[in-house]
Amino acid sequence: MTVRSRWSEEEAARFIARYGPEWGEPLALRTYSTRLLGEDPDLVLHGGGNSSVKVTTSNLFGDEISVIYVKASGADMATVEPAELPGLDLDYLRRLRVLRELDDAEMVHQLRTHLLRADGRTPSIEALVHAFLPGVYIDHTHADAVLALTNREHGVAVAKEALGEDVIVLPYVTPGFKLALAAARALDDHPDAWGMVWAHHGIVTWGETAHESYEMMIRLVSRAEQWIEAGGTETGGQPASVRIAATVTSEVEARLESRAAQVAPMLRGLLAEQTGDCDRPYRRVVLQWRAGPETLAALAAPAAPETFVSPVLTTDHLIRTKAEPLWVDELPPGDSDAARAQLQAAVQGYCERYESYLERHGSAVPAGVQPFGPQPRVVMIQGLGVFCAGPDLRDAQIASDITEHTMEVKASIAAGGAKYQGLPEEELFRMEYRTLQHAKLGRTMEGGAGSAHAPLRGHVAVVTGAAGAIGTGITEGLLEAGGLVAATDLPGEPLDTLVREMEARFPQRIVGLPLDVTDPRSVSAAFDRLARMWGGVDLVIPNAGVAAVAPLTELTLERYRELERVNVEGTLLVLAEAARMFRRQATGGDIVLVSTKNVFSPGANFGAYSSTKAAAHQLARIASLELAADDVRVNMVAPDAVFACGACRSGLWAEVGPDRMKARGLDEVGLEAYYQDRNLLKVQVTAAHVARAVLFFATRQTPTTGATIPVDGGLPDSTPR
Secondary structure (H helix, E strand, C coil): CCCCCCCCHHHHHHHHHHHHHHHCHHHHHHHHHHHHHHCCCCCCCCCCCEEEEEEEEECCCCCEEEEEEECECCCCHHHCCHHHCCEEEHHHHHHHHHCCCCCHHHHHHHHHCCECCCCCCCECCCHHHHHHCCCCEEEEECCHHHHHHHCECCHHHHHHHHHCCCEEEECCCCCCHHHHHHHHHHHHHCCCCCEEEECCCEEEEEECCHHHHHHHHHHHHHHHHHHHHCCCCCCCCCCHHHCCCCCCCHHHHHHHHHHHHHHHHHHHHHHCEECCCCCCCEECCEEEEECCHHHHHHHHCCCHHHHHCCCCCCHHHHHHHCCCCEEECCCCCCCHHHHHHHHHHHHHHHHHHHHHHHHHHHHHCCCCCCCCCCCCCEEEECCCEEEEEECCHHHHHHHHHHHHHHHHHHHHHHHCCCCECCCCHHHHHHHHCCHHHHHHHCCCCCCCCCCCCCCCCCCEEEECCCCCHHHHHHHHHHHHCCCEEEEEECCCHHHHHHHHHHHHHCCCCEEEEECCCCCHHHHHHHHHHHHHHHCCCCEEECCCCCCCCECCCCCCHHHHHHHHHHHHHHHHHHHHHHHHHHHHHCCCEEEEEECCHHHCCCCCCEHHHHHHHHHHHHHHHHHHHHHHHHCEEEEEEEECCCCEECCEECHHHHHHHHHHHHHHCCCHHHHHHHHHHHCCCCCCCCHHHHHHHHHHHHCCCCCCCCCEEEECCCCHHHCCC
């Protein structure tokens, strides 16, 4: 925890130049200083905190009115835009202070009906605090150092001692209208205060300028950090700087990675939530694994369970991590069955405790709010690290970042000889199931935001041969459907180009993995890496293939074996590794083999390709028989003549095309027209068409396995039969 001022007059001027003409200088500077705060993870994490500015402006009639611009609920301070700071009628909001009570629904109604723009976003839950306090610019963060002061026994007294009498320290008050009243009254009683701390919540500073409020935030948080580093005075504890240091040798790191690749899929399967839907029986999660030296050392400490299995730092974190993590003692080495049994017992115990928690407080769940599944979001495994789960990668990353900072704060409290103290269960439940908090997630009774538009949300897919034309189209289609995609191919510029282009459109949701499907170690290593990176795999698209043109009389055995190694052995290795991964997860899965029309209608001079692809097709059919008991569906798509996907030309047609053009006396354009004209529908088959066929199976539109979809425009002689 080390914060420092990053204010730059030059950068502030750039914000004024960029945003000032449309939004005005105050809001331009408000945007700049808000981003400065949001970019520092020791102050704010993922949508937490908020900020505001008060201005005087004119309405349509030329009357002067007072306006407050305050950060919208759920907006990220690190990337905030002026439009995410909706304006409200400040004079009206201040009148609400005379009320004794204001429930959430009415508070939101009052806020939304007094926006300056009808299309404005809903303001932060703390909007009324900003309205009731007099500062022109107001900043609120969840600074780690401040929470390290308040979240301990006698935390209010500790915070007062550390920060001085010129800072107001309030005991915990439920965020919203109650906190707004308490904060305003406290400042009335101490009008000369420089800032305000809310126990178990964070810190507030203000000023006449954006610079003044920002610098006060840095000053007070730095004061808290210095007190912690000095060890404090209320306990006589040792300085936090003497925390356990640790190093991880390359040998230990390799062993950890191997173990994590085994454990992550098992854990991911146990954390998946059952839906009761026969086609999509599980609501999957994505995992993030962290096992740095500090994390491993912290988990190895004698009092680690007591230190870390405790409530969240601030109620803002509840919807991301739940109230407490799951602790798992070190797993037995080598024996995956024993490890699974221990993990299963630990997860089951957590689920039972969470269900009891729901039963104790269930009557407090607001109408329309769907209870979370009972599975933990954070799992600490001694000797292995921390696994954080979320319905998609972003949620898992948020939970992981929060957990890292939470562990640091709790460790600093323990290092100072103090005891961590969280909020009582009743308040934790109230905030975990508060409608305003759930609105940040966009949760619905159907189980998640965007599910209709992102059917593969939370799914991890592997595409082999991804850098070719068909592979590119499939990769793009899976990403558009919300999936995480490992694009695999031989190393080189084609794979690098694909990943670079897709990363620009789908940030963080694609990874390029160099992979040789003919090498068992390469295939196994790729699946292991995905287990460590995202927790496992749900969808496998064996697409890698090579072709050769030669009549049987001229086809050498060496050349035939080259195709056989890629098209048959490569398919076998990928199918086998996928099956092993699916069994470790125990939540089913899907395999969609990219076959070819040549399986059903082979071509002359194309015997090596047709026969080896037929063997791969048959392997997939056998896999559909063997894996059905594991709820793994194996299907095939059989395209014809896909020449390109955008600028990516087909490698197969680079091999086959010259012979086909020569035989028919056509150029490249004429050859494409020939293949379009020969199908019944007279259409050009594209990589996007193949991707849609893959998605039909991947999204389980029908209870189907062992089937083939022709993607050929209609070729009667190649219809599966």
